[in-house]
Every structure is written in C-alpha cells, then in structure tokens.
Amino acid sequence: MSTWQAAFQFDSLVWDWIIAVYLFLAGMSAGAVMIAIYLKRKVIEGDPAENGIMKAMAWLAPFGIVVGLLILIFHLTKPLSFWKIMIYYNPTSVMSMGVILFQAYLVVLFVWIGIIFRKTIMRFLSGRFDFVDGWLKTFGRFENAIELTLGVMAVVLAAYTGFLLSALKTYPMLNNPVLPILFLFSSLSSGAAACLLFGIIGFKESPTSPSVGWVHKFERPVVLFELFVLVTFFTGLIFSGGQSEASAWFALTGEFWSSWFWWGVVIFGMLTPLALNAFSPKALRHSPLFIVVVTSLSLLGVLMLRTFVLYAGQMTVV
C-alpha cells in the first residue's frame, strides 16, 4: 500500500475529506460574517452595500453554509432521509444541536443580507415581488438585534465545527477541549482571507480602503494566536500521556500527515502569509497578484488544517 493510500484509507477512519471541506466551508462562512459585522459597525462609513468586502461576504457566507450542508447531505448513507435529522432531535448530540443552529443561522443570515442589500435586491427584482421590499423594511427596524444575534451565532457556528469532533471519545487527538478554540480562530483567518480575495479581486474594493486595512491588521494577531492555540493543542495532548501523547507524536512526526502539517498548514498556510505581509514593500502588498497569492495560501492552509485534524485525528484510537 502506498503512503497516500495508507494516509487516506485506514480501519479507524469514519469521516473522510468531504467532512473536512464541509468544516472549512462552514468555518469560512462564519468567519466572513464575523468580520463583515465588525466592519459594518465600526469601520465602514456610508452605505455598507457599496463596500466590496460586504459584497464578497454576501456571496461567500451563504455559499459556504449552503454548499457545506449540501455536500454533507450527499455524504449520508441515506441522503433522501436527510429531513429526518430536522424532525428528530437529541439534546445530547452536538450534531443535532448544530442542525438547529444551521437552520437559524441560515434564516438570520439571509434576512441580514436582505436588509443591507435591500435596494440592490429590489433593483434586481425590478418591480416583481414588491412585498419583499416591505418585509425587508420591517426587518430593518430590528437591524441591530438581528445583527448581534447573527454575530453570536457565527461565533457559535465556528466553534461548533470543533465541538462536533471534540465530542468523539474514540480519538484522543479530537477529544480535545482546545479544538473548538482552534477552529474558531482558523474560521476567522479563512473568513478574512476569503473576504480580501473576493472583495478586492471580485468586487473591486480598493486595496488601500479602510476596510481592507482593518482586515489586514486583524489578520496578523488572529494567525499568531492560532499558532499559539496549536501549541497548546499539542502540548495538552503530550502532557496527558498514553494514547493522547501517542496521537500527538504521530501527527507531528509520523508518516505523511506530519509533512502535511508542517509544510502545508504551518509553513505555507500560516508563516509564509505572515512573512509576506510583514516584509513586502507597500506597493507590492497592494498588487492584485500579491493579494491572490497570499490569501490563497491562507485559505489553502486552513483547508489543510481541517483535513489534517480530521485524518491524523482519526488515526489514533483510545
């Protein structure tokens, strides 16, 4: 068996890469929403609907959550029975609580985007469905409450992707209290990268605008803190001894997944973007190609982190 096969197919593996993509997409959606809410409240002056990052978020956040849930449904052994998961609930199940959260998040997200982009939407509808305008105006009166609710839900959603895995007693590396914090910060970092990439390249936000400046400034402490959380994640496992320690050493020094972690997640996904942003001249930092390279590295790094945690995590059984 080749190294690749052994790394992606093993007896104790239950959830494969599809779940990693889903974790990535859901996290990116939540991260983009958290950043957009902050920008709208504290940074953007004038109409937020004119802001490129807000426009990027308006596509990215629903895309992430909708596509994430769709691939999840097709990952079930009985995709056509997915509605049962919305009818039967189990309060002790993290996944079941997540389903409630997802549904509420989706509704509130669409309403919030609708309030912000009401004029754009009505222009697009050009006279049809006039009642939508009235609805959005009514919702608009509760904009602050809706926004804060959505913000809280986005934080919980980002952490949820961690709780989903940390509930698994089977795998000591996943059964780790730090995991939800790690995933919250990796969500923020992927949300920031996606907002910059699509906001600047897709929606022509100026690289020198206050919004872009704020996201850039925000990115650095997020990634640095994420690195620190990674350190606590693994030292915690090592200090626990037994299979927890074994799982950490395997992930950090074993075959395949350790290279994936050190090269993909740490060096190219975190340290390289940090260094490029810190040491490049200002003119270069504002060039489109530079932004594409740096944000793509960050996004790929987060996707690789989710894949790494999922696979390396399932390799060691308690």
Next chain:
Amino acid sequence: MSCSRRNFLTGAGAVIVTTGVAGTAVVSGKSLAYTMEDGQKRYGMVYDETSCIGCTACMDACREVNNVPEGVARLEITRSEAKGEFPNVDYQFNRVSCQHCENAPCVYVCPTGASYKDPETGIVDVHSDKCVGCGYCLAACPYQVRFFHPETKSADKCNFCRDTNLAAGKLPACVESCPTKALTFGDLNDPSSDINKVLATKPVYRDKVHLGTKPKLYKVPHEKGEVKS
C-alpha cells in the same frame, strides 16, 4: 463459508438446533417484552478468555441468525500472535462486539435518536428507519464495533439477538453456539442469574472503563500475561 460452517458444526452439535429455528423465530411474533413480565432487565455478557478456543462458531452463528451480510460483522473473535514455542504454543483470543454501555457514546451523539438504549433491557440498539447514515455513532464508539449495513444503509451492530433469538425466548446465537461455554449471558439485575454467578466467582475486567462508558461486556482475563483493557 462451507468450511467454517463445518467447523462450527463439529464444534457444537447444539448449533444445528439454533440455526434451524432461527428463520421461524423472526416471524413467530413473540416480542422481547413477552419474556420480561418480571420487571426491568439489564442484560450483559461475560466472555471467558480462558475457555475460548477461537473456533469462531459464534461469528458464524451470529451471521446466520441475524442475517449479517459478508464484508461486515457484528461479532469478531481476534487472535493474538503465537505465544511460546512449538509444541507449547498458546494464543489469546478476544471478543470484539458491542459492549452495550450504560453510558453509550453512540446514543449520546446520535442526532436523530436512532441509536438508543432500550430501557426495558439495557440493550443498545438502532432504529433503522430513524437512522440517516451520518456515521457519527461509528466514530463515537470507542470500541469501534459499529458499521453501515450494506443493505439497509443504517448503522448496525450486535443487539444481543434482541429481535431474533432473544425474541424467541432463546439465548443469543453466539452463546448458544459456543462449544466451550465461554459466553455467559443474563440479567445483571437478577442476583441469581448465571451471569452474576460467574461475576461473583471469577476475576473479570471490562474494556476502556476509564472513559466512563460503563460497558456490560465483561471479560475473564487470559491466564498468562498482562491484561490489556
């Protein structure tokens, strides 16, 4: 299959009776509740490593009685590396199957309640029609004994023959088929049950108790070497 079946027939004559009646038991209409008029039960099992000879008759009986397709298994007997030198070679066997935990992780994580613990018997079972196939229980089970049934697409595992042998008032297929009586099944709530007699007279251990799962599959450790739970 024919070879292992032969093996299993030579191992235990009683098995012929078991498997012969199995088909009719499913449609007999006798429910488990019928056998439980005397209150709540808490079914458990003892697997005696000192008696098991690794004939795997239990695996065949389980497959046949519960219609378990090839490629998956509700019950497996694993064999250790050979210990000692010929002719004094010894093996250690282990039973891998659902432990029917009191605090079953699979039940806690199931989003639909498809995975449940029957309050009447303490048996952990799956409502196939409620299961959507998310795989959360497969991952959550620290004993790694759950699988997706290739035909129903639902999570599946040992249920102590709850809907087959037990419903027909018989012992689970593995217990009936064991030629060396290495398996004892019974009600842990009943002080005079066979299982409580074994538990009172032999040293036993359970797997991964530090996880707080409170498994109801007890094991009598092999006479030699370290007990690895």
